[in-house]
Amino acid sequence: MFFIFFELLSNMPELPEVEVVRSFLESRVIGKKILKVSTVNEKLRYKVPSNLNLSLKNLIITKILRRGKYLILFFRDSKLCLLIHLGMTGYFRLSDELVEKKHDHVIFFLTKKILIFNDIRKFGFIKIYCNNEIFLSSHLRNMGVEPLSKDFNLNYFNSFRKRAVDLKGLLMNQSFIAGLGNIYCSEILYDARLSPLRKINSLNNLEIRNIVKSTKKILKKAISFGGTTIKNFIVSEEKIGYFKNKLKVYSRDKKNCLRCLKGILIKKIRQNGRSTFFCEKCQK
DNA sequence: AGGGCTACCTGTACGC
DNA sequence: TGCGTACAGGTAGCCC
Numbered sequence: 001m002f003f004i005f006f007e008l009l010s011n012m013p014e015l016p017e018v019e020v021v022r023s024f025l026e027s028r029v030i031g032k033k034i035l036k037v038s039t040v041n042e043k044l045r046y047k048v049p050s051n052l053n054l055s056l057k058n059l060i061i062t063k064i065l066r067r068g069k070y071l072i073l074f075f076r077d078s079k080l081c082l083l084i085h086l087g088m089t090g091y092f093r094l095s096d097e098l099v100e101k102k103h104d105h106v107i108f109f110l111t112k113k114i115l116i117f118n119d120i121r122k123f124g125f126i127k128i129y130c131n132n133e134i135f136l137s138s139h140l141r142n143m144g145v146e147p148l149s150k151d152f153n154l155n156y157f158n159s160f161r162k163r164a165v166d167l168k169g170l171l172m173n174q175s176f177i178a179g180l181g182n183i184y185c186s187e188i189l190y191d192a193r194l195s196p197l198r199k200i201n202s203l204n205n206l207e208i209r210n211i212v213k214s215t216k217k218i219l220k221k222a223i224s225f226g227g228t229t230i231k232n233f234i235v236s237e238e239k240i241g242y243f244k245n246k247l248k249v250y251s252r253d254k255k256n257c258l259r260c261l262k263g264i265l266i267k268k269i270r271q272n273g274r275s276t277f278f279c280e281k282c283q284k
Numbered sequence: 285a286g287g288g289c290t291a292c293c294t295g296t297a298c299g300c
Numbered sequence: 301t302g303c304g305t306a307c308a309g310g311t312a313g314c315c316c
Binding site: 045087088089103119120121122123163164165169173272273 | 288293
């Protein structure tokens with residue numbers, strides 16, 4: 001007997017992964033009613049609201065948005081909405097029957113489906129907001145530009161020219177650009193052939209255009225890869241949405257640079273307490 | 285106010 | 301085999 005369920009990511013969700021989860025959930029749970037919410041463990045990054053079941057019971061999911069790495073769920077005829085962050089290991093599992101697993105924290109009983117929030121490291125969270133206040137919340141208020149929108153361009157980047165941080169530090173800053181994490185920052189800078197150590201005020205317009213271009217290119221590619229894995233997914237416990245196998249530089253320290261090839265090795269350094277991977281020869 | 289650093293958490297990989 | 305330790309990274313909150 002197979003259990004058919006969809007397990008959405010369990011590692012390092014950045015913008016593309018969250019977008020894949022968003023579009024998957026959109027295709028599967030829009031129009032469904034929440035019959036009951038059961039909190040198995042309230043100790044996530046923030047305590048799961050104790051009124052979650054009371055507040056959401058009988059509400060119908062109408063819309064799911066993504067902003068940066070956050071998901072926002074809206075409901076029919078309700079002023080409430082849900083703000084969800086997957087942290088580093090959070091994922092959703094959609095299944096036909098209840099099969100609990102270790103680190104399942106919140107269970108949404110929907111019409112004919114069960115949606116489970118699982119998070120090994122508990123860096124994720126679920127919060128309730130009024131939908132006219134959600135974008136003013138501390139989480140979203142200072143959030144930077146969406147990288148795939150037209151607002152992320154040369155002019156926008158130039159307004160941050162005077163920042164003292166290095167290039168990778170700026171890309172990691174959610175109030176500059178929303179949704180990039182440690183993995184995609186390395187990938188984007190490798191694609192743009194720019195060193196993560198570059199100072200912002202040393203960048204010329206061409207280089208900034210390249211960053212913008214590479215950012216959009218890499219993110220779009222990752223999203224479409226995640227989408228593809230969903231389409232091909234039938235019955236399996238395999239995690240989906242992984243872009244991991246497609247990474248060109250992240251986690252490849254001491255391996256040959258895929259552009260420079262023989263003898264030129266990817267270097268791993270620490271920036272702001274995080275690892276960065278790059279090629280000293282082709283990223284200037 | 286920008287920027288640097290750390291705690292939070294658990295699983296995994298590694299050295300001895 | 302087993303134990304201890306380092307590492308992985310998103311975010312908020314702290315301090316300077």
